[in-house]
Amino acid sequence: MTTKKDYYEILGVERDVDSDTLKKRYRKVAMKYHPDRNPGDKEAEEKFKEASEAYAVLSDVEKRKIYDQYGHEGLNGAGFSGAGDFNDIFSDFGDIFQEFFGFGRGRRRRSGAVRGSDLRYDLEIEFEDAVFGADKELELLKNEKCERCSGTGSEPGTSPEVCPGCGGSGQYTESQGFFTVRSTCPYCKGKGSIIKDPCRECKGRGVVQKKRKVSLKIPKGVDNGSKLRLSGEGEAGSGGGPNGDLYIFITIKPHKHFERRGTDLICYVDITFIQAALGDKITIPTINGELEIEIPKGTQFGDKIRLRNEGVPSLRTGQRGDQIVIFHIKTPTSINKKQEKLLKEFNKLDENKITNKLKNLLKGF
Ligand SMILES: [Zn+2]
Ligand SMILES: [Zn+2]
Incomplete structure (x- = not known):
């Protein structure tokens, strides 16, 4: 060894x-x-x-x-x-x-020791907190070990007595013909001891309900449905049993600009058909602030560009995902006389017009 x-x-x-x-x-x-x-x-x-x-x-x-x-x-x-x-x-x-x-x-469960219950806490966090991580303080009501009796349930100065029902084994044995049936002692509920003089603070339960603050570190990159476990922050155990755990279920508030897909952030950007045709420089939001990007000439509806490392860090590797910009081309609904005239002129010059394509197609028949 x-x-x-x-x-x-x-x-x-x-x-x-x-x-x-x-x-x-x-x-x-x-x-x-x-x-x-x-x-x-x-x-x-x-x-x-x-x-x-x-x-x-x-x-x-x-x-x-x-x-x-x-x-x-x-x-x-x-x-x-x-x-x-x-x-x-x-x-x-x-x-x-x-x-x-x-x-x-x-x-392992010691005799008479009962592990405290696990607790669930639903926490809604801001979109940015999920991306960058955050420190939170939660306030919750939970059963904690009673200080007056140190969790024993007996009034200080007294101690639990051996259960007369089972002699301390916590089990109840009964013979039925050839068989011996064992069950949990109904008198002490398996604890093996009974409290004669219950603690005044907790009424013999060994635990009291208290408001407690728990600090929580939200790691970068948590996603909707992520579950965090804080060991030992659940309800107090009794009879020397360990505390339960606290499970925090995360939901993330939606963002006005971004949709999350794993570690990538999707954002839709409206542009005019003129910008799509001629290309342009525009400023768009990223999770890190504003960024100037270029709309490529001849952009089609739904075309995407990928901005490297502008996404969400991976929970496992810390490697950041990307931001994906998807262009939506908007057709203007009100144009003035001059614009209309120019567009009509443009239309006359447009060789790629869909009606032209249709005519060419029909020529084949
Ligand atoms: Zn007590
Ligand atoms: Zn008993």
Whole structure:
């Protein structure tokens, strides 16, 4: 077995690091070495895996305790294998929050510990925020661990008692002839303990509903329907169970000029048939501001020009898409006498007139 690097060293943190600093530090390291940012770089991928493994352990109170006491060997002994957790991360790159918080799934359930519920938050963002990224603060109501009883549900100074219905196993066993039927203890609902003296703050639930602010970083390039996951920002778990996750479903407000197609931005530009025929220089909007472009001579209705790198950055690679300008030719509905005269003159001179083409076609019959 190869010697493994120290988890604290990998993340560059002190041994007494608190969970917030740890999370921040991990995000930094993970973002730096993320395979999407370092395509084909084996060394970066290794570093990313190392950091993810280190974080998986250090962010878990129990695993961290074992690691602090017994090192890597201790974790092997406890039946924890890092590999399982990573395959999870790498199998699901579509979920962009995996890159920051790839954990929380498949956590083993301790007896009586219940994982908090996941929360859903629908967030509508400005078109530009999706293109350039943004920092948002969300306010939501959620169940959080009750501080008065530290989530136990028992009034401070008292503690839950072993359930008399099941003797603490949380299961109810009943013999029916040859069979033994096991079911969840109806008395304690499987927890194995009951609260005699419920906490006054949370009425024994162990959680209280609170308004909470959550900061969210919207990555550049999110699209309609993108789903962001904030691990551990869901409802509080109970009985020592982990928090649920917060899922943010993104919808993007429409833009007055642009339509988005993947990383490309489509915009329709009205021009006159004179501009189409003669060519012209016009100023059009781009997501980065105004830009002067040239209408080519002889432009037809629906002709396109592509403006490189004026689109939306790709969520994965950061590479920007293009802006595609589609020309719509408008026929004037009111013209003055002089214009009419000139157009009639032009018409007489026009060899390519459609009526001429028709005449030539009919000659063949
Ligand atoms: Zn309480
Ligand atoms: Zn019971």
